[in-house]
Amino acid sequence: xxxxxxxxxxxxxxxxxxxxxxxxxxxxxxxxxxxxxxxxxxxxxxxxxxxxxxxxxxxxxxxxxxxxxxxxxxxxxxxxxxxxxxxxxxxxxxxxxxxxxxxxxxxxxxxxxxxxxxxxxxxxxxxxxxxxxxxxxxxxxxxxxxxxxxxxxxxxxxxxxxxxxxxxxxxxxxxxxxxxxxxxxxxxxxxxxxxxxxxxxxxxxxxxxxxxxxxxxxxxxxxxxxxxxxxxxxxxxxxxxxxxxxxxxxxxxxxxxxxxxxxx
DNA sequence: ATGGTGGCGCGGCCA
Numbered sequence: 001x002x003x004x005x006x007x008x009x010x011x012x013x014x015x016x017x018x019x020x021x022x023x024x025x026x027x028x029x030x031x032x033x034x035x036x037x038x039x040x041x042x043x044x045x046x047x048x049x050x051x052x053x054x055x056x057x058x059x060x061x062x063x064x065x066x067x068x069x070x071x072x073x074x075x076x077x078x079x080x081x082x083x084x085x086x087x088x089x090x091x092x093x094x095x096x097x098x099x100x101x102x103x104x105x106x107x108x109x110x111x112x113x114x115x116x117x118x119x120x121x122x123x124x125x126x127x128x129x130x131x132x133x134x135x136x137x138x139x140x141x142x143x144x145x146x147x148x149x150x151x152x153x154x155x156x157x158x159x160x161x162x163x164x165x166x167x168x169x170x171x172x173x174x175x176x177x178x179x180x181x182x183x184x185x186x187x188x189x190x191x192x193x194x195x196x197x198x199x200x201x202x203x204x205x206x207x208x209x210x211x212x213x214x215x216x217x218x219x220x221x222x223x224x225x226x227x228x229x230x231x232x233x234x235x236x237x238x239x240x241x242x243x244x245x246x247x248x249x250x251x252x253x254x255x256x257x258x259x260x261x262x263x264x
Numbered sequence: 265a266t267g268g269t270g271g272c273g274c275g276g277c278c279a
Contacts (some may be wrong), residue, residue, distance in 0.1 A: 011271055041270070062272055108279055204268035
């Protein structure tokens with residue numbers, strides 16, 4: 001079984017021990033991190049290697065920053081959306097055998113109608129072109145990360161209060177819908193899930209204790225890999241720790257049967 | 265409640 005997870009850690013420096021404890025407990029094959037908030041020269045490579053993982057990273061001071069931790073050594077092949085120049089480090093794609101793992105920290109968008117919102121939609125347009133091209137070329141994809149989009153109203157604790165806001169606006173959901181139409185599957189919804197499953201809760205107003213959350217951290221797979229997905233769940237455990245990230249990890253397990261998927 | 269909390273880095277931005 002191939003186990004892969006995504007986690008927005010909101011500063012890897014602050015959350016390093018949470019990450020190390022979680023790796024030891026869950027032992028995923030791959031962990032995609034977002035908001036590491038570290039320049040590459042400050043990446044805690046040694047601490048990650050001591051935990052038994054290789055690290056690829058595209059870092060940035062203060063904001064953004066992504067990393068892919070893995071038991072096996074992968075081949076990084078993109079740290080930007082091709083053709084979309086961006087000083088913000090939000091993308092890291094790593095090839096493991098026949099599977100391309102694409103780790104994303106989608107822009108938040110701030111407010112509907114703002115410059116940051118326009119940037120988010122442009123970013124998602126460029127992402128779609130890239131993903132569609134990879135799928136058409138027959139690559140197997142696992143696209144995961146903090147999408148900053150809640151796919152449906154059932155992914156939002158109070159859809160009426162959120163209506164029209166960033167994370168749920170129709171244009172953002174349409175952009176996610178285009179990724180799905182291109183040939184990706186939201187693995188979480190392949191399985192029966194309890195009501196009120198979320199992956200992010202605001203630090204403010206005791207939102208986690210009241211489960212006032214949204215599901216914006218996603219694991220998407222191409223249709224072939226999706227058929228081999230055996231589980232997908234959100235682990236709220238780390239959100240309960242002292243000084244937690246505001247996001248919880250999302251974990252998927254794949255059978256990866258067939259010679260295409262010999263991840264050697 | 266145009267607030268609230270947290271990270272970065274030391275004032276103000278970002279989420």
